[in-house]
Amino acid sequence: MSDTSFDAKPIENEAQFGDFFALLKPRVMSLVVFTAFVGLLAAPTPVHPFIGFCAILFIAIGGGASGALNMWYDSDIDAVMRRTQSRPIPAGKISREEAFGFGLTLSVFSCVFLGLATNWLAGGLLAFTIFFYVVIYTMWLKRLTPQNIVIGGAAGAFPPMIGWAAATGEITTASVLMFCLTFMWTPPHFWALCLFMRSDYDDAGVPMLTVTHGRPATRRHILGYTVLLAILAIALGFTQVGGTVYLTVAVVLNALFLKGAFDIYRRDEDMAEADNFAVERKFFKLSLLYLFAHFGAILIEAGLDKFGVAL
Numbered sequence: 001m002s003d004t005s006f007d008a009k010p011i012e013n014e015a016q017f018g019d020f021f022a023l024l025k026p027r028v029m030s031l032v033v034f035t036a037f038v039g040l041l042a043a044p045t046p047v048h049p050f051i052g053f054c055a056i057l058f059i060a061i062g063g064g065a066s067g068a069l070n071m072w073y074d075s076d077i078d079a080v081m082r083r084t085q086s087r088p089i090p091a092g093k094i095s096r097e098e099a100f101g102f103g104l105t106l107s108v109f110s111c112v113f114l115g116l117a118t119n120w121l122a123g124g125l126l127a128f129t130i131f132f133y134v135v136i137y138t139m140w141l142k143r144l145t146p147q148n149i150v151i152g153g154a155a156g157a158f159p160p161m162i163g164w165a166a167a168t169g170e171i172t173t174a175s176v177l178m179f180c181l182t183f184m185w186t187p188p189h190f191w192a193l194c195l196f197m198r199s200d201y202d203d204a205g206v207p208m209l210t211v212t213h214g215r216p217a218t219r220r221h222i223l224g225y226t227v228l229l230a231i232l233a234i235a236l237g238f239t240q241v242g243g244t245v246y247l248t249v250a251v252v253l254n255a256l257f258l259k260g261a262f263d264i265y266r267r268d269e270d271m272a273e274a275d276n277f278a279v280e281r282k283f284f285k286l287s288l289l290y291l292f293a294h295f296g297a298i299l300i301e302a303g304l305d306k307f308g309v310a311l
Ligand code: HEM
Pocket: 027, 028, 029, 030, 031, 032, 035, 083, 137, 149, 152, 153, 154, 155, 156, 157, 182, 186, 189, 190, 193, 288, 291
């Protein structure tokens, strides 16, 4: 179990709507929801707009609920890290019990209603994703191994597959390819953040790569994973989810991402300190654009296919 003796402020006022909303990690989940949306719309089976809207809503609620359960379990380490100290539990706005009840209720609600609105493969995949993020990543791997996010990252890669399953009732090669793209993208995305957040995870005793293997090793890992990601992303252009638009986006963004990773690899800590980790911050921002643009291109390709436009 998580250590419950963290130094949270005492609860003074009743929690507001905004405090519960913050438990859903809304900014992070925006990209999760977008990838699920692309999975749903790129699928060959047409979906009634109302059912599609409900599916995305329930996936968003399920993703948010997993964030709330993550904050429930991690409230001890969130209280120690500067980046997370103002979250509702360490800030004393919501109790751990309230967060747990809220997260669990929304998790059950979202999976059941996604199942009812679409099909039980989609509902089951959502349940598995929440389980993976909360139990496998948060409760088990995060505090155990520096490979935590390499394996745990699978949780964040499921949403396009859930969207696709909601539309088709199936898991197919195309949806597995979308899973693979997000899966390979997660480590560079996260390790860049670890570099410029400096000592946060160190202070909290979480075995992130920066803490266990050091910052130069993390720089090497970012480059290695980015090379693998680039190969995968470009190769995807030649599969059923790709096409001319996707390939153009992938070539440009992977060239930029590789350059960013190489710049990170070449720097030492003195250089990074001198410009306050500008290169690492830029790479993290680029990672968000990277995934958004790749999934945007997959969506365009699917739209062109559906309207029979060949480029
Ligand atoms: C296990 C995998 C992942 C880990 C450990 C991770 C970690 C993080 C962390 C710690 C942040 C800073 C969050 C904050 O305090 O605001 C962040 C930001 C972000 N992450 Fe991830 N992430 C993962 C996967 C993903 C996935 C799969 C997506 C989307 C598909 C995603 C999208 C984002 C976005 C959009 C932000 C920026 C939020 C903002 O605007 O501040 N992440 N990530």
